[in-house]
Amino acid sequence: xxxxxxxxxxxGRRNFLKGVTLTGAAALTPAVVAQTPPPKNPAxxxxxxxxxxxxxxxxxxxxxxxxxxxxxxxxVLKTLDIDYLAMNCASSFxxxxxxxxxxxxxxxxxxxxxxxxxxxxxMGQGYAKIEGKPMAMICHGTVGLxxxxxxxxxxxxxxxxxxxxxxxxxEADKRAPGVEWVHSxxxxxxxxRDFVKWDDQPAxxxxxxxxxxxxxxxAMTPPMGPVLLSLDAELQENPIPDRERLRIPKFAKVxxxxxxxxxxxxxxxxxxxxxxxxxxxxxxxxxxxxxxxxVELAETLQCAVVDQGGRMNFPSRHxxxxxxxxxxxxxxxxxxxxxxxxxxxxxxxxxxxRIVRAxxxxxxxxxxxxxxxxxxxxxxxxxxxxxxxxxxxxxIAGDGEASLPALTEQIKRLVNAGRKxxxxxxxxxxxxxxxxxxxxxxxxxTIGWDASPITTARMCAEIYSQIKDEDWSLxxxxxxxxxxxxxxxxxxxxxWNGVSGGAGIGYNAPASAGAALANKRHGRLSVTIQGDxxxxxxxxxxxxxxxxxxxxLYVLLNNRxxxxxxxxxxxxxxxxxxxxxxxxxxxTITDPNIDYATVAKGxxxxxxxxxxxxxxxxxxxxxxxxxxxxxxxxxxxxxTDPR
Amino acid sequence: xxxxxxxxxxxxxxxxASNAVWSQNVPAGDAVNGKRVYLVAxxxxxxxxxxxxxxxxxxxxxxxxTQLPVEALKAFVRAGxxxxxxxxxxxxxxxxxxxxxxxxxxxxxxxxxxNIPLLNQ
Numbered sequence: 131x132x133x134x135x136x137x138x139x140x141x142g143r144r145n146f147l148k149g150v151t152l153t154g155a156a157a158l159t160p161a162v163v164a165q166t167p168p169p170k171n172p173a174x175x176x177x178x179x180x181x182x183x184x185x186x187x188x189x190x191x192x193x194x195x196x197x198x199x200x201x202x203x204x205x206v207l208k209t210l211d212i213d214y215l216a217m218n219c220a221s222s223f224x225x226x227x228x229x230x231x232x233x234x235x236x237x238x239x240x241x242x243x244x245x246x247x248x249x250x251x252x253m254g255q256g257y258a259k260i261e262g263k264p265m266a267m268i269c270h271g272t273v274g275l276x277x278x279x280x281x282x283x284x285x286x287x288x289x290x291x292x293x294x295x296x297x298x299x300x301e302a303d304k305r306a307p308g309v310e311w312v313h314s315x316x317x318x319x320x321x322x323r324d325f326v327k328w329d330d331q332p333a334x335x336x337x338x339x340x341x342x343x344x345x346x347x348x349a350m351t352p353p354m355g356p357v358l359l360s361l362d363a364e365l366q367e368n369p370i371p372d373r374e375r376l377r378i379p380k381f382a383k384v385x386x387x388x389x390x391x392x393x394x395x396x397x398x399x400x401x402x403x404x405x406x407x408x409x410x411x412x413x414x415x416x417x418x419x420x421x422x423x424x425v426e427l428a429e430t431l432q433c434a435v436v437d438q439g440g441r442m443n444f445p446s447r448h449x450x451x452x453x454x455x456x457x458x459x460x461x462x463x464x465x466x467x468x469x470x471x472x473x474x475x476x477x478x479x480x481x482x483x484r485i486v487r488a489x490x491x492x493x494x495x496x497x498x499x500x501x502x503x504x505x506x507x508x509x510x511x512x513x514x515x516x517x518x519x520x521x522x523x524x525x526i527a528g529d530g531e532a533s534l535p536a537l538t539e540q541i542k543r544l545v546n547a548g549r550k551x552x553x554x555x556x557x558x559x560x561x562x563x564x565x566x567x568x569x570x571x572x573x574x575x576t577i578g579w580d581a582s583p584i585t586t587a588r589m590c591a592e593i594y595s596q597i598k599d600e601d602w603s604l605x606x607x608x609x610x611x612x613x614x615x616x617x618x619x620x621x622x623x624x625x626w627n628g629v630s631g632g633a634g635i636g637y638n639a640p641a642s643a644g645a646a647l648a649n650k651r652h653g654r655l656s657v658t659i660q661g662d663x664x665x666x667x668x669x670x671x672x673x674x675x676x677x678x679x680x681x682x683l684y685v686l687l688n689n690r691x692x693x694x695x696x697x698x699x700x701x702x703x704x705x706x707x708x709x710x711x712x713x714x715x716x717x718t719i720t721d722p723n724i725d726y727a728t729v730a731k732g733x734x735x736x737x738x739x740x741x742x743x744x745x746x747x748x749x750x751x752x753x754x755x756x757x758x759x760x761x762x763x764x765x766x767x768x769x770t771d772p773r
Numbered sequence: 774x775x776x777x778x779x780x781x782x783x784x785x786x787x788x789x790a791s792n793a794v795w796s797q798n799v800p801a802g803d804a805v806n807g808k809r810v811y812l813v814a815x816x817x818x819x820x821x822x823x824x825x826x827x828x829x830x831x832x833x834x835x836x837x838x839t840q841l842p843v844e845a846l847k848a849f850v851r852a853g854x855x856x857x858x859x860x861x862x863x864x865x866x867x868x869x870x871x872x873x874x875x876x877x878x879x880x881x882x883x884x885x886x887x888n889i890p891l892l893n894q
Contacts, residue, residue: 481830483856572886572893577837578823579884585825591891598894612828617892693818697829697856700815704858710815772818773827 195369200229202335202370203361206342207266208238209378212293214257214265214647215239216250218277222297222313223268225366239266242647242678244640245670247274251281251356252637252668253644254292256605259441259627260648262417264293264349271296271318271360279322280634284641285356286325287472287515288440288631289413289505291349292356298331300362319358324512331360336376338365343379351384352416352504352529386416388536389502389528397467397500397524398540402549404465404498406556407433408452410477411469412440414530418623421445423534424469430541432557434459438477439615440470441628446620447568449561454571454616458563460493470503470530474520485705498523502537503530515632571616583771584744586611586687592744593657593685594618596751600655600759603627606642608661608687609694611773624654635692636667639684643675643763646682655758657683660765662719662726663692669729675763676734683758684765685751686726688740689772691718696772730765739767802843802868807876810869814860824880829856838882843874 203226207215215230217223230241242265244250250267258264269278275296285292299305299314319329328348332338338361345357370376401407409428415421424444428435434452436459437444444451452459460466460478468474478499479489493499501522509516526533545553575587590613603624604614610629620626627645630637638660646656665671665686675682691714699713714720723740730737736757738750747768754764811817816836819827824837831854839846847870852859886892 480855482854483830484859569886572889573883574826574835575892576884576886576889577825577835577880577882578821579889581823581825583822585821585823586827587825591889595891595894694829696815697818700818701856701858704860704864707861707863710858710860710864711813713815771821771823771825771827773821773829773833 197370197373198225198229198233198366199335199338199364199368199370200225200227200366201233202373202376203338203342203366204229204234204239206339206378208234210343210346210381211263212239212266214242216242216244216253216265216267216644218244218247218250218269218274220270220274220297220313221310222270222274222299222363223295223361223366224297225363225368226268226295226297226361229366242674244674246668247277248281248636249640249643249668249671249674251278251285251292251294252640253647253671253674255281255285255288255290255631255637256627256641256644256646257648258290258292258644259288260603260605260624260645261651264291264346265644266293266295268295268297268361270313271298272313272315275318275321280632280636281640282322282356282358283325283513284630284632284634284637286513286632288628289353289355290631291354293346293349294326294356294358296358296360297363297366298360299364300331300333301364304364318360322356322358324510325356326358327355327508329358329360331362332365333362335365335370339376339378343381346381347384352386352532353508354416355508386529386532387504387507387527389526389533391536393524393526394533394537395540397502397526398537398544400465400498400500400524401431401433401467402541402544404433404463406459406462407431407465407467408436408459408463409433409467409469410436410438410456410460410471410474411443411530412438412471412473413628414443414470415441415623416529416531420531420534421623423531423538427534427538427541429557430538430545430553432553432560434463434560436460436477438471438473439610439626439629440472440631442620442623442626446615446618446625449564450557451564452560452567454567454612455563457492463493463497465498465500466493467500467502468520468522469501469534470505471501471520472505472515473517474499474501474522475518478520483701500524500526502526502528502533504528568616575613575617578771580744581771582742582744583689583769584742584747585771586773587613587617588744589685589687589747589768589770590614590617590659592747592751593659595748596755597655597657597683600755601653602655602657603645603649604658605645605649605656605682606638606658606660608638608659608664609773611659611687614659624649624652635664638664639668639671640674642684643671643680643682646675646680646763647678650681650761655683655755656681657685657758660684660686662686662688662690662724665726666719666724669733672730672733672735672763672765679761680763681758681761682763683751683754684730684735684763686739686765686767688726688767688769690720690723690769691772693717693772726765726767730767735763735765737765737767739765740769741767742769802871802873802875804872804875804879806869807872807874807879810865811873811876814865814869814873815858816873819857824877824882831855833857836877837880839874839877841874843871846870846874846877
């Protein structure tokens with residue numbers, strides 16, 4: 131196609147249209163003009179349609195084509211086994227959009243219609259953690275990417291592969307006047323470059339093929355993260371000039387890096403010789419194998435495990451799970467192995483939020499700390515998500531999940547009968563402590579059992595009662611309340627899908643929907659504990675769930691506030707010696723209370739609530755679970771005590 | 774030892790720091806006013822309306838049927854650990870704290886978990 135194919139204001143066409151307009155006006159209206167007095171207020175006159183301009187054929191430039199760059203892009207995406215393309219439609223990627231729906235027949239990828247770009251990205255984050263691979267999303271390179279950026283930051287902090295594409299019109303002389311200019315950028319990825327692993331703006335279809343495969347490879351290599359491709363509109367829309375010369379590169383998944391054998395051997399010696407070793411982990415389990423590997427290591431050592439919950443790392447009812455005894459076991463530890471930790475410093479220090487902000491180590495001064503993880507292999511400077519520097523005695527660069535088998539084997543070789551007996555005694559004590567912790571959790575949950583607003587413990591016990599006999603998956607926990615891990619038997623790798631990463635509100639609703647979409651294929655029942663404040667950032671998620679028949683139970687933890695901020699505001703007022711009674715201003719979501727069941731119904735989602743009496747909660751959940759098992763979303767609005 | 778711990782230790786030592794002493798040393802606070810203050814001062818936001826406890830960045834302990842003596846509760850209120858706001862006398866008087874203590878002591882507290890099927894599944 132010629133360079134002028136997008137040139138709507140080219141001289142030839144402009145003059146042609148101008149000529150048509152003048153000729154038409156002269157031919158059709160002189161008598162009317164002569165007989166009609168001039169209007170008193172010309173500015174209010176609505177012009178008649180210029181029929182000649184609107185009905186004449188277009189100028190003689192090419193108007194049809196038999197292939198498009200978008201078709202080729204679809205071919206590339208198919209080789210990457212991308213199942214879904216989440217989007218809020220936009221003209222800068224109309225070429226690829228049309229290719230997906232007509233050339234690919236809306237299959238691999240299938241379009242997910244989202245009402246906000248943040249929803250599209252967050253769905254991909256939740257989906258990837260369940261499915262183990264990214265879906266794609268696409269948006270405008272300017273305004274759409276600005277909407278998407280917060281969700282991309284969450285994915286970055288959560289180390290999740292999210293495959294983002296944006297539309298752009300690179301060549302200035304190809305942009306239509308007006309909005310195409312404000313929707314174009316020289317370097318649109320600059321906006322998010324601090325929190326994507328890699329980005330590119332391909333200049334040709336061959337360039338696209340290579341960068342698309344590279345982007346996928348980069349995203350999927352630990353430490354995983356978001357990637358971005360900026361797609362020129364003409365590249366998507368125009369015919370493919372030389373299809374036979376284009377080649378789609380093979381994709382070979384990168385084997386995750388395993389820690390150095392010598393370093394792992396040293397770590398094994400330290401752990402095997404320790405009196406009280408502790409394993410502490412956060413984003414360890416990348417795949418279903420991760421949990422089994424950690425269990426094997428823990429059982430080999432019969433040592434305490436503290437699961438920070440970034441992934442489903444360790445069964446909640448395993449006798450060695452000491453998550454809710456973190457301070458006690460870290461305080462007694464002589465060797466700590468920290469695996470794929472994002473905030474090791476925070477895990478082994480306590481922090482006092484006072485005028486003079488202070489930290490205090492909760493581990494013994496002579497305790498040895500070993501770190502194992504891939505996080506140090508890829509960091510960026512601006513955003514400070516890497517946390518405070520934590521000292522280590524032995525730092526091993528390597529993917530945690532991939533490195534565990536070698537570490538466990540090394541330890542097994544070092545354990546003689548004497549040590550094994552000592553390990554078993556240690557494990558027995560830990561099992562007793564674990565059991566006591568569970569009994570304590572049950573006892574704690576009884577306080578306020580029949581209270582209204584409903585306690586979060588009662589709410590979680592009621593949820594578990596309805597799902598425990600299903601193949602369930604907790605795909606979100608908006609404010610990360612501890613009750614599911616304290617009360618539920620979380621025994622499979624998909625029982626929990628981790629947190630947002632960046633603590634950016636607006637994650638939970640769409641990420642849960644994305645995870646539920648992945649679970650749907652496996653026949654699992656997805657449930658999420660949804661904060662009310664988070665839902666109001668991206669309520670359109672409910673429509674997407676209804677539209678695409680995503681089976682998920684949203685249990686709304688409705689404490690009618692951005693509650694953590696309420697606690698912070700009280701602390702500020704207390705510090706300043708001023709009234710704590712005004713702390714709700716700007717924080718609570720009341721007056722009027724939001725009727726979330728009505729909101730959800732408006733989006734086409736089955737909903738009940740607000741439920742304030744705990745006796746009514748179980749039956750409501752039961753009805754909602756039945757809806758979800760039929761393949762549709764449902765929401766139950768539960769008015770709860772704050773935490 | 775940080776300031777809070779020092780003050781708490783002094784409070785406990787003053788009281789003799791035994792459970793027997795604590796249980797006999799329940800002050801004659803006004804539980805009705807204590808409930809009002811507990812809600813107005815926002816204690817419930819972390820510790821729950823039923824005194825069931827909760828969490829911010831750190832766990833907020835359950836307070837229903839507290840075994841803390843009122844002086845120890847006061848020490849927490851004046852210089853709480855970690856996230857807890859430190860209330861001064863003008864915000865929460867000693868009498869208010871005593872009333873809150875009476876309210877917390879009046880709460881039903883724990884039930885036998887074994888009698889609740891939902892907690893044994």
